[in-house]
Amino acid sequence: MQNHNKALLLLPLFLTVGPPLQACITCNKKVQEAIFDSQFYPNLLAMLSPFILLAAIVGGLAWLFGKRYHQPSGVQGPATVYNLMPLATAALVLGIGLGGFIDGIMLHQILQWHEMLSNKIPPTDLVAKTVNMFWDGIFHAFCLLVVLVGVVMLWKTGRRADADRSGNLLWGGLLAGWGLFNILEGLMDHHILKLHNVREITGNVAAWNFGFLGFSVVLLGVGWRLISRKHQSKVEGAV
Known part of the structure; x- marks a missing residue:
């Protein structure tokens, strides 16, 4: 399992360094020049900024609330205490990755309301459309990475005897992760960096x-409510 974790850590490095060397080898010269221009790495950093912020937020939340949710107040003696955080955190990470996939599949591909750089590079011709398709693919690659990390976390949670396995934690974490992704992605990509709009x-x-x-705030609120309800019922049942 340790080797798998190392492979996951190497994937972002490959995605950062690999595309200029490997990607789009069958594209025509105009497409290659449009993708791998002087804005390639600034665009990559801009696209990854929500993921970087989300990683910091999830890590911070796991650290901040780990002890708080590990044992409810009033518990005494040797009674078994189930930890809420492993499943809640794994579900949160899965929700972030799946939320990215929902955004990409529904809004980018099926409805085609926007693409990754459609505000900066309007997809009005074949070259611009192909450039946006490339960046959509990079976006989905990182969504896949997040989902894989979430699956590993979920697998590890299943192996822990002290992990709570409540459905409220699972669904609450998924919804909260989806909402959290949308909020960070929306603020960064729609309002600050202006890479694209929800509907161009x-x-x-x-x-x-x-x-x-x-809509994203509602998702986050419902997810947080489900997690909090589970925590509250655990405290009341333990007193």
Whole structure:
């Protein structure tokens, strides 16, 4: 399992260094020049910024609330105490990755409301469309990486005798992760970096962008409520 973890850690390095060397080898010269121009690494960093922030937030939350959720107040004696954090954290990470896939599959591919760089590079011709498709692929690659990390965390949770396996924790973490991803991705990509909008061709771009954030806050709130309800019931049952 340790080798698998090392492989996961090497994947971001490959995705950062590998594309200029390996990607799009069958593309025509115009497409290659459009993808691997002077903005390649700035675009890569901009696209990865939500993932970097999310990794810091999830790590911080796991550390901050680990002790708090490890044992409810009032528990005394040798009674078995189930830890809420392993499943909640694994589900949160899975929710982040799956939320990215939902965004990419529904909004980028099926509805085609936007693409990764569609505000910077409007996909109005074949070259621009191909460039956006490339960056959509890089985005999905990192979503896959996050999902794989979440699966490993979930697998490790299943091997822990002290891990709580409540459905509230699983669904709460998934919804909270989805909402958290949308909020960070929306703030960074739609409002700060302006890589794309939720819906590019519309009479009111801002309304769609803020509506997306509102929906995401609801997801986060519902997920957090499910996790908190489980924690509260655990405390009440232990007293």
